[in-house]
Amino acid sequence: MPLERSNACATIINDYLYMFGGFSEEGNLNTLYRLNLCTLKWRRMKPVVGRLEPLPCDKNVCWEYDEKFFLFGGYGPVPRVWNEDFTFQFLFDTSSHWHYVRGWNNQLVCYDPDTNQWEWPQQSGQIPSARAACAASKIGHHIFLFGGRMNRERMNDMYMLDMRTMRWTQIQPNNVEHVVRGRSWHTLTPVSDQMLVLYGGFSHDNQPLKDCWIFDTRSYTWREIVLPFEKPRFWHSATLSTFGEMLGGATKELISSYHRNPRYNHIFAKDMFTIKFQPQSLFRICLSTISANLQLSEQLFHILPIDLLEIVFKRCLTNHNRLRIKLQKNIVNSDTVHHDDDEQQMVIK
Numbered sequence: 001m002p003l004e005r006s007n008a009c010a011t012i013i014n015d016y017l018y019m020f021g022g023f024s025e026e027g028n029l030n031t032l033y034r035l036n037l038c039t040l041k042w043r044r045m046k047p048v049v050g051r052l053e054p055l056p057c058d059k060n061v062c063w064e065y066d067e068k069f070f071l072f073g074g075y076g077p078v079p080r081v082w083n084e085d086f087t088f089q090f091l092f093d094t095s096s097h098w099h100y101v102r103g104w105n106n107q108l109v110c111y112d113p114d115t116n117q118w119e120w121p122q123q124s125g126q127i128p129s130a131r132a133a134c135a136a137s138k139i140g141h142h143i144f145l146f147g148g149r150m151n152r153e154r155m156n157d158m159y160m161l162d163m164r165t166m167r168w169t170q171i172q173p174n175n176v177e178h179v180v181r182g183r184s185w186h187t188l189t190p191v192s193d194q195m196l197v198l199y200g201g202f203s204h205d206n207q208p209l210k211d212c213w214i215f216d217t218r219s220y221t222w223r224e225i226v227l228p229f230e231k232p233r234f235w236h237s238a239t240l241s242t243f244g245e246m247l248g249g250a251t252k253e254l255i256s257s258y259h260r261n262p263r264y265n266h267i268f269a270k271d272m273f274t275i276k277f278q279p280q281s282l283f284r285i286c287l288s289t290i291s292a293n294l295q296l297s298e299q300l301f302h303i304l305p306i307d308l309l310e311i312v313f314k315r316c317l318t319n320h321n322r323l324r325i326k327l328q329k330n331i332v333n334s335d336t337v338h339h340d341d342d343e344q345q346m347v348i349k
Helices: 262-267 282-292 294-303 306-316 322-348
Strands: 009-013 016-020 032-036 041-045 061-065 068-077 090-092 102-112 117-119 135-139 142-150 153-162 167-171 187-190 195-202 208-216 221-225 234-240 245-251 273-276
Touching: 009 061, 009 068, 016 068, 061 135, 061 142, 068 142, 135 187, 135 195, 142 195, 187 234, 195 234, 282 294, 282 306
Parallel strands: none
Antiparallel strands: 009 016, 016 032, 032 041, 061 068, 068 102, 090 102, 102 117, 135 142, 142 153, 153 167, 187 195, 195 208, 208 221, 234 245, 245 273
């Protein structure tokens, strides 16, 4: 099992979740772990010795491309031995403690699961400066990277990396009248093959943000989305659901360095919310109706197709109705088995 940590990065490649780095009681890490999503068993990966490893760091970003694991940037300790072959930038954090001097970097490193090796791709163009706590998303063959922190600056720049040529381009928005505030600890989520959604983050004046923006990757324009609620978030996560929604939830106030102390538990948001980008389908409306009226609808579960029944069970499975749903599922499964046996017997006859 991996050590407990914060600010690690992770992404999925086939049936595995790869997780790199983070910050633990031992300091910054550069270990790579893999979680088998079928067996839920962890394994520490041990890449081939002799290849230059990534710097130990947290607050970096990662993505999958061509079934390889890529990571960029981060915040961590000074390299123990400086190599003239290093192709990345490292900027010292003058406010870090003297016994553990740290800083920001713009390393771009790749792990190839097939060869079990770290690789340092040759990159060109307008390479982003050293930074941490930025956000990145993949659309097609391109990676879009926004914001992040370096020293006291929280940036609002956007970069695009063409993964076929490994060339960076800094994107200049075409509608300069819509200026997005610089930030770190935000999310950048693809909601189509053209649109990215930027939500929340931590501002230059150390405040959690609650704004939501859509970036058009073809016209290079920003558009602010006015939401029916105000939910400041930073250090959160977001993903696009199959129903055209973005889910998220995390901290809602300034995080104290004493976050392990129970007295600071109130700063963490305990709710998860959705942002809908398309009208609900009839299927989704039916699911919501069933879950909202579970006591009335559970008597009809036995007439639902098995595939649909599994979706209903997953959606309705809460601590409050866990036992009742389990019993109902056993009854339905029992009925299904008997029905199959009858059919088999008819065939044999």
